[in-house]
Amino acid sequence: MAKDGERRDPLNRARVLRAAVALADESGLEAISMRKLAQALGVVPMALYKHVANKDELLDGMVDAVVSEVEPPQEGLDWKAAVRRRTLSARAVMLRHPWARRIMEAQAAPTHVILAYTDSMIRTFLAGGLSADLVHHVMHALGSRIFGFTQELHETAPTAPSDLSPEQVQYMMATFPGIVAVATARPHDPTSVVGSGCDDQFEFEFGIDLMLDGVERLHRNDWRSADHDREAASVL
Amino acid sequence: MAKDGERRDPLNRARVLRAAVALADESGLEAISMRKLAQALGVVPMALYKHVANKDELLDGMVDAVVSEVEPPQEGLDWKAAVRRRTLSARAVMLRHPWARRIMEAQAAPTHVILAYTDSMIRTFLAGGLSADLVHHVMHALGSRIFGFTQELHETAPTAPSDLSPEQVQYMMATFPGIVAVATARPHDPTSVVGSGCDDQFEFEFGIDLMLDGVERLHRNDWRSADHDREAASVL
DNA sequence: ACCTGAACACCGTTCAAGT
């Protein structure tokens, strides 16, 4: 417990945020309430408001702590490799703190830390010679993927096919033939699969590469905004 | 008010969901509570539990109602045009009900309606001749974009540059030079811009086209899973 | 001046009392 030791240390913002991150890692985002966090710190709820204006600011601080774990930009890489590497680092961080995604999606305004990360990513593209115009669109297209987020709506497939009864499989095949065809198309490497039947790392890399390869092609073709329609057509 | 008229009609699931969608459209997702919804229907809160097991099921039902507004698949289009058109229709629907996104992101399991929509999209790809394997990865890569979602984390830029004081602009340029360079790169058509300084429709189409063009290229090259690394390399 | 406990205005949902 070490209740006394905890209580003896004076509370400060860093300690509050560290405790909140640890609590969320351990018990999930729904365990984060001002009251429960205070209890974990051996403190009265109102004591938190000295170091954090309100719950929103607490959540922002937790996300900032997580984003700060992403590795800094590496020297000596071309823009594509640099973006790819940093994005994969961000993904590794988000896998450690899966609750961070929901906060970021729900929060209205970006924090300074989020802006700094975004700015750094933009400067990597610009340093690679991409036009500011192209980078603008690329940042919109990449969106939250630069933070290592997959775009999936639901973490896992409804259920692994092997967990279904024969009747359920029958029903699925009759009702959602497309989903069944695609889900059973590819027996993945079982060592790298957790349980959903998908190699999430492979899927993430497939997606980011699809985007970055497309961007590289546009850049090579000296893309400018007015060329958008023409480019799209000429690719055919 | 028409309080009496409202109360006379017997409550049913459809009426509950319709009222919930209308309330969310009007007042946002934070206005949706069992108590407030009951009040809007002129009913005691517990009366809702007859038609909806709990709040989660209510939220699922609201999303299902929204997804059902997306236009059905059109005949006579090639796979790419079909996916593009349906995705843009979904985007138009989500613009009418912007709260639906947050529910979908937060909900754990997909509903039958969501699965049916996904299945339909998959069958469009398969009918176009894409391998089940490729479609698998493409669905992961597209993710929530098939529901018309942009991947942006924050709805708008922090503030339109024109709203900033000279001191604030100075600060932004010194701190986030990349963001400033990219944000000011392209004076968009002012008629199609709401206030963020971005043409959201253009950015959405840029993103979906970047993905679909990439998919088409992979398909043309007769993509199979084992080819992934080779394909990525040969593009260079 | 500072700290903090009680209180306020909400939640979703249970459950038993009333019809």
Added chain:
DNA sequence: ACCTGAACACCGTTCAAGT
């Protein structure tokens, strides 16, 4: 048997009372 009001176990945050 059905309906529903009160109650329960939570919230985030305000505020005044106590030191």
